[in-house]
Amino acid sequence: MHPDIERILIPSDALSQRVHELGSAITADITSEQPILLVGILKGSVMFLADLARAIDHMVMFDFIAVSSYGAEASSSGIVRLIKDLDSNIEGRHVILVEDIIDSGLTLQYVLDLLRRRNPVSLHVCALLNKPERRETNVTINYIGFNIPNEFVVGYGLDYAERYRNLPYIGVLRSSVYAG
Ligand code: IMP
Ligand code: MG
Numbered sequence: 001m002h003p004d005i006e007r008i009l010i011p012s013d014a015l016s017q018r019v020h021e022l023g024s025a026i027t028a029d030i031t032s033e034q035p036i037l038l039v040g041i042l043k044g045s046v047m048f049l050a051d052l053a054r055a056i057d058h059m060v061m062f063d064f065i066a067v068s069s070y071g072a073e074a075s076s077s078g079i080v081r082l083i084k085d086l087d088s089n090i091e092g093r094h095v096i097l098v099e100d101i102i103d104s105g106l107t108l109q110y111v112l113d114l115l116r117r118r119n120p121v122s123l124h125v126c127a128l129l130n131k132p133e134r135r136e137t138n139v140t141i142n143y144i145g146f147n148i149p150n151e152f153v154v155g156y157g158l159d160y161a162e163r164y165r166n167l168p169y170i171g172v173l174r175s176s177v178y179a180g
């Protein structure tokens with residue numbers, strides 16, 4: 001285990017199993033013959049999207065959007081800004097927004113509002129992690145990997161100051177790392 005990690009919250013095999021369950025659930029819910037557009041929110045969703053896409057038994061396409069919310073801090077600034085827009089036009093498309101973690105919900109609400117205005121046929125949300133205690137907005141998450149307690153976690157795409165994204169598990173970061 002990495003020395004900055006206090007404990008492993010979700011080991012790699014549990015992540016893999018749950019991602020496969022989400023992929024099966026999404027596959028079962030797809031009614032359209034059209035390809036599904038998976039929209040990943042950069043950069044935290046990258047590992048999750050890559051594994052989830054391979055667990056969906058349907059034609060999928062990828063696109064990515066980048067927003068800023070946290071900077072290098074471990075708590076939300078509450079301000080969301082668009083850094084990179086989608087490459088594709090989503091009008092008439094079936095879209096699944098793929099996010100690493102829903103905390104306050106402000107990032108998700110911002111991105112959902114932006115995408116909804118572009119008239120996709122459907123717009124669903126699939127989040128690997130959810131911290132329900134921290135929610136400040138009323139957003140619907142259609143697919144949730146794990147509900148987790150209010151602790152700062154890293155790994156499997158999630159970062160602190162751009163670090164730890166490549167850890168193969170979800171771990172609780174030692175508070176000394178961001179306090180000191
Ligand atoms: P929200 O806007 O407060 O819901 O925050 C969502 C974004 O904050 C996520 O996309 C993550 O990038 C980041 N975030 C929230 N909680 C954590 C955490 O525990 N570890 C790493 N990033 C987090
Ligand atoms: Mg982040």
